[in-house]
Amino acid sequence: MTTTTLSRDTTPAAQPPAARTLDLVKVYGRGEAAVRALDGVGVDLPAGRFTAVMGPSGSGKSTLLHCVAGLDSPTSGEVWLGGTELTRLSDKALTLARRRRVGFVFQSYNLLPMLTAEQNILLPLRLADRRPDAETREWVTGVVDALALGDRLAHRPGELSGGQQQRVAAARALVTRPDLLVADEPTGALDRHSSxxxxxxxxxxxxxxxxxxxxxxxxxxxxxxxDEVLLMADGRLVGRVAEPTAESVLEAMGRLAEAGR
Ligand SMILES: Nc1ncnc2c1ncn2[C@@H]1O[C@H](COP(=O)(O)OP(=O)(O)OP(=O)(O)O)[C@@H](O)[C@H]1O
Ligand SMILES: [Mg+2]
Known part of the structure; x- marks a missing residue:
């Protein structure tokens, strides 16, 4: 990986969270079959920070991310993206907010197979009807450099390794400089080195x-x-680990498993 320095204006620490949820509840299905995927989650995602979410399978991690990103609508509670309450927006306004303000990286890379890597990366700008201006071009070049994708831009996804495809997906997610980048198990399909x-x-x-x-x-x-790990279980936020190390995260997960027994 190259060490190009990427530059962007950053505002000082005292800003509202990039995203916030208040008493978020998501129930899938009805009656006997109802699943309470989120059971009252209130969380702040501080701007300019890297937050990880962990927890057992089925604990509601993806549901939380989907609600925060406006991909799914909660049953009750509020989702804020900066100063905008997503849960009050019309479908159309929500789609626009999502396109302009949120970037996604999923476990499966979700690239369009007939487009080159570069076309895939620039696609969100096209969808948002934004022509890449000089500043954006420069920013894209910085991202592409930092991801060591420079010599792969003309290739189609089928001609790239899994790790390269996921880096294209990350570049695509960042190209609009979203207020929030949401990544759901982005390294799930990658080897150690690519991860x-x-x-x-x-x-x-x-x-x-x-x-x-x-x-x-x-x-x-x-x-x-x-910077911080949030721990979920049964649709709730049950713990946090600040300045996490692999060891401290494992330890916290172990304690939770003990307590849940
Ligand atoms: N579309 C859906 N319809 C019905 N139930 C759903 C739906 N999506 C998720 N669920 C249920 O909601 C609960 C939380 O699911 P979610 O996908 O958020 O879990 P997760 O923590 O991301 O799990 P994993 O680690 O396996 O990805 C689970 O019980 C799941 O079966
Ligand atoms: Mg999931």
């Missing part, structure tokens, strides 16, 4: 670009790249 590269990039985008990142992961060493 480390992607996580290193996400961490740098926070430190050097002032990006806000929230990432679900099952891997304590992936979580250790974050």
């Amino acid at each position: 480390a590269e992607l996580l290193g990039f996400l961490a740098r985008s926070v430190r050097e670009l002032g990006q806000t990142v929230v990432m679900v992961t099952h891997d304590p060493s992936a979580a250790s790249y974050a």
Whole structure:
């Protein structure tokens, strides 16, 4: 990976959270079959910070991220993206807010197979009807450099390795300089080396670009790249680990498992 320095205006610490939820509840299904995927989650995602979300399978991590990103609407409670209450927006306004203000990276890379890497990266700008201006071009070049994708831009996803495809997906997610980057198990399909590269990039985008990142992961060493880890169980927030290391995350998860027994 190259060490190009990416530059972007960053505002000082005292700003409202990039995203916030208040008493968020999400119930899937009805009656006997109802599942309470989120059971009253109130959380702040501080701007310019890297937050990881961990917890057992089915604990509501993806549901929380989807609600925060406006991909799914909660049953009750509030979701705020900066000063905008997503839960009050019309479908159309929500779609626009999502396109302009949120970036996504999923476990499956979700690239369009007929587009080149570069076209995939620039797609969100096209969808948002934004022509890449000089500043954006420069920013894209910085992201592409930092992700070591420069010599792969003309290739289609089918001609790239999994790690390269996920880096293209990360570049695509960052191209609009979203207020919030949401990543759901982005390293789930990657080997150790590709994971480390992607996580290193996400961490740098926070430190050097002032990006806000929230990432679900099952891997304590992936979580250790974050500034803070939120622990979920049964649709609730049940713990936090500040300045996480793989060891402290494992320990906290162990304590929770003990307490839940
Ligand atoms: N579309 C849906 N319809 C019905 N139930 C759902 C739906 N999506 C999620 N659920 C349920 O909601 C609960 C939380 O799911 P969620 O996907 O948020 O868990 P998760 O913590 O992301 O799990 P994993 O680690 O396996 O990805 C689970 O019980 C799941 O079965
Ligand atoms: Mg999930």
